[in-house]
Amino acid sequence: MNFEEIIxxxxxxxxxxxxxxxxxxxxDALSWGWDDLLAIPYINSWEPEVRYSQSLVDHTxxxxxxxxxxxxxxxxxxxxxxxxxxxxxxxxxxxxxxxEFEKKDNKIVxxxxxxxxxxxxxxxxxxxxxxFSVSVVSAISSHSKEGKYAERNQIAGILYHADWLVYGxxxxxxxx
Numbered sequence: 001m002n003f004e005e006i007i008x009x010x011x012x013x014x015x016x017x018x019x020x021x022x023x024x025x026x027x028d029a030l031s032w033g034w035d036d037l038l039a040i041p042y043i044n045s046w047e048p049e050v051r052y053s054q055s056l057v058d059h060t061x062x063x064x065x066x067x068x069x070x071x072x073x074x075x076x077x078x079x080x081x082x083x084x085x086x087x088x089x090x091x092x093x094x095x096x097x098x099x100e101f102e103k104k105d106n107k108i109v110x111x112x113x114x115x116x117x118x119x120x121x122x123x124x125x126x127x128x129x130x131x132f133s134v135s136v137v138s139a140i141s142s143h144s145k146e147g148k149y150a151e152r153n154q155i156a157g158i159l160y161h162a163d164w165l166v167y168g169x170x171x172x173x174x175x176x
Contacts, residue, residue: 003023004019004023006037007060007064009061009068010091012083013087015084018085021130028130029095030098032102033102040055040097040098043056059094060091060094063162063163066162066166067090068087071158079154085139086155088132089136089139090159092126092127092136093123093140094119094123095119096119096121096140097119099119100119100122118144120140120143120146123140123141135153136155139153139156142160143159143163
């Protein structure tokens, strides 16, 4: 599977080692019982509810591109942001969903039928296992409600707002 064709934003990561780690992390996550990255729907793990109107890849790409736009605007104001790590975090922020959920009897259900360990922590585990920096691991772990009381770094803050923006449009919590 050519991940750079599926998620072209991987090519924006200038550091080759980081690109390879991203691809290795996606491969690790897929090994938990998923065949096709493109066939995975966006999963709202709050409910939990599967949103077939948007794929996980679409969600990931939209969040990543909003993060890039936010970072570029902040850089214009003099803020220094590690764009390579920001793109990594955008691409991998929901990778833990592939462990939190599984396909069972043609349905997508929470693995082990519980919500005790949600995808931010599985994503953190995958990122740490694949040798990412503390700032990447921290941003992935704190991007959802698990980060409510965590101290967020710059990238985590950008991810948090981009992800919730996309979430609001996806589940239609915003008024037209």
